[in-house]
Amino acid sequence: MSEPVRIGLLGHGTVGGAFAALISERAEAVEAATGRRPEVVGTLTRSEGDFSDILERSDLVVELLGGTDPARGYVLDALRAGRPVVTANKQLLAQHGEELFGEARAAGVQLRFEAAVAGAIPIIRVIQESLGVTEISKVFGIVNGTTNFILSEMAATGAPYEEVLARAQDLGYAEADPTDDVTGADAAAKMAILARLAFHTPVTLEQVAFEGIEQVTPDDLAYAKELDLSLKLLGVAERREEGISVRVFPCFLYGGHPLAPVGGPFNAVMVEAPAITEVTMSGPGAGGPETASAVLGDVVSILAGEAPVHETRAELPVVSDVTSSFYLHLEVADRPGVLAKIARVLGENEISVKSVVQRGIGEDARLVMVVHECLESRFASSVEEIARLEELRSAPRSIRVIEEEFV
Numbered sequence: 001m002s003e004p005v006r007i008g009l010l011g012h013g014t015v016g017g018a019f020a021a022l023i024s025e026r027a028e029a030v031e032a033a034t035g036r037r038p039e040v041v042g043t044l045t046r047s048e049g050d051f052s053d054i055l056e057r058s059d060l061v062v063e064l065l066g067g068t069d070p071a072r073g074y075v076l077d078a079l080r081a082g083r084p085v086v087t088a089n090k091q092l093l094a095q096h097g098e099e100l101f102g103e104a105r106a107a108g109v110q111l112r113f114e115a116a117v118a119g120a121i122p123i124i125r126v127i128q129e130s131l132g133v134t135e136i137s138k139v140f141g142i143v144n145g146t147t148n149f150i151l152s153e154m155a156a157t158g159a160p161y162e163e164v165l166a167r168a169q170d171l172g173y174a175e176a177d178p179t180d181d182v183t184g185a186d187a188a189a190k191m192a193i194l195a196r197l198a199f200h201t202p203v204t205l206e207q208v209a210f211e212g213i214e215q216v217t218p219d220d221l222a223y224a225k226e227l228d229l230s231l232k233l234l235g236v237a238e239r240r241e242e243g244i245s246v247r248v249f250p251c252f253l254y255g256g257h258p259l260a261p262v263g264g265p266f267n268a269v270m271v272e273a274p275a276i277t278e279v280t281m282s283g284p285g286a287g288g289p290e291t292a293s294a295v296l297g298d299v300v301s302i303l304a305g306e307a308p309v310h311e312t313r314a315e316l317p318v319v320s321d322v323t324s325s326f327y328l329h330l331e332v333a334d335r336p337g338v339l340a341k342i343a344r345v346l347g348e349n350e351i352s353v354k355s356v357v358q359r360g361i362g363e364d365a366r367l368v369m370v371v372h373e374c375l376e377s378r379f380a381s382s383v384e385e386i387a388r389l390e391e392l393r394s395a396p397r398s399i400r401v402i403e404e405e406f407v
């Protein structure tokens with residue numbers, strides 16, 4: 001019999017409980033793959049276990065507590081004590097990644113975190129190992145299942161945001177306090193991690209600009225359908241001439257885009273690089289057993305050997321004013337010359353219109369247009385100017401659009 005690998009399990013909630021069950025179910029398979037049989041030798045919850053004692057008795061620590069405190073201290077202590085660590089904690093990585101990577105490098109032990117981004121999708125492994133020396137130009141996708149479920153339901157049923165959010169909470173797709181998901185903050189933490197790995201440059205959560213989905217109306221979705229657009233909350237990390245840009249925002253995609261059909265609580269991530277064109281992966285982004293399966297995969301990788309050391313290869317600035325294409329929704333007085341006035345404002349800012357849908361609503365008209373890619377600051381000042389036109393009946397609404405049409 002080989003020596004067992006003794007696992008210290010921090011947290012026994014949704015993921016921790018599922019991981020404990022999975023470890024005993026798959027122990028034989030892990031032994032067959034790695035030569036060592038895993039065994040949970042201690043579990044820490046708020047009411048059970050002592051961290052120092054668990055650390056002392058384990059060969060490897062699995063952190064599934066969530067939050068940064070006390071998780072950060074425990075993970076640092078484990079690494080310093082020479083224990084490899086597996087964590088699913090995106091907040092911890094997004095806020096303290098450099099410190100943890102540094103500690104893991106110094107101690108010469110592995111720190112793995114596949115489950116921290118996009119649940120069961122092995123995107124971390126692909127970026128840091130399969131594409132570890134490939135010049136990645138862009139990583140983007142749907143990295144929050146709650147908001148994807150809400151947007152898919154709003155598009156399918158025409159129901160308003162609040163009603164669909166309540167349904168998502170009933171079905172367990174949204175937490176009682178959904179703030180982190182619906183504001184884009186959860187996706188921002190995941191994008192900070194992906195950007196760090198893809199571009200080998202430090203990126204922290206504070207550098208990620210994010211917008212959520214609370215302002216999306218059924219109207220936006222109905223009009224977008226006519227333009228063959230579907231709405232997703234996208235995380236986008238990309239190389240730009242001046243550095244990198246890392247952002248989260250609601251965004252329309254054309255029907256042929258690989259991310260357009262990804263509905264419900266699913267996640268999907270695309271990686272673009274000149275050498276590979278693009279790779280798309282989709283799957284469940286959360287859930288106890290799904291996330292636990294990613295955690296177990298990391299345990300197996302640790303037992304199998306070497307891992308990336310997360311060296312910084314560049315110090316790239318994170319830029320904020322980039323170019324995007326936009327959907328613009330305007331309610332205006334139905335009078336001759338209004339469209340011309342709006343076109344003039346856009347034209348003066350060198351913004352060209354790709355498509356327009358116009359509808360009469362009594363005395364007023366709705367104008368829904370998609371404009372070609374332009375500098376975001378120019379678009380924002382055009383919208384401000386348009387908002388001041390006396391013919392405007394309500395505040396303009398705009399949402400970004402990914403213009404590429406995949407066919």
Ligand SMILES: NC(=O)c1ccc[n+]([C@@H]2O[C@H](COP(=O)([O-])OP(=O)(O)OC[C@H]3O[C@@H](n4cnc5c(N)ncnc54)[C@H](OP(=O)(O)O)[C@@H]3O)[C@@H](O)[C@H]2O)c1
Pocket residue numbers: 010011012013014015016044045046047048064065066067069070088089090091115116119285286287288291
């Ligand atoms: N749930 C998912 O689908 C999912 C998906 C991807 C990643 N994740 C990540 O996985 C991690 C765990 O999430 P979860 O959903 O399993 O959370 P959870 O259900 O709330 O479980 C957290 C566990 O940690 C324990 N805990 C929390 N604070 C503690 C403290 N200060 N001292 C000791 N024990 C403490 C809790 O103890 P008690 O049992 O005593 O309360 C509980 O057992 C998080 O980082 C989360 O972001 C979760």
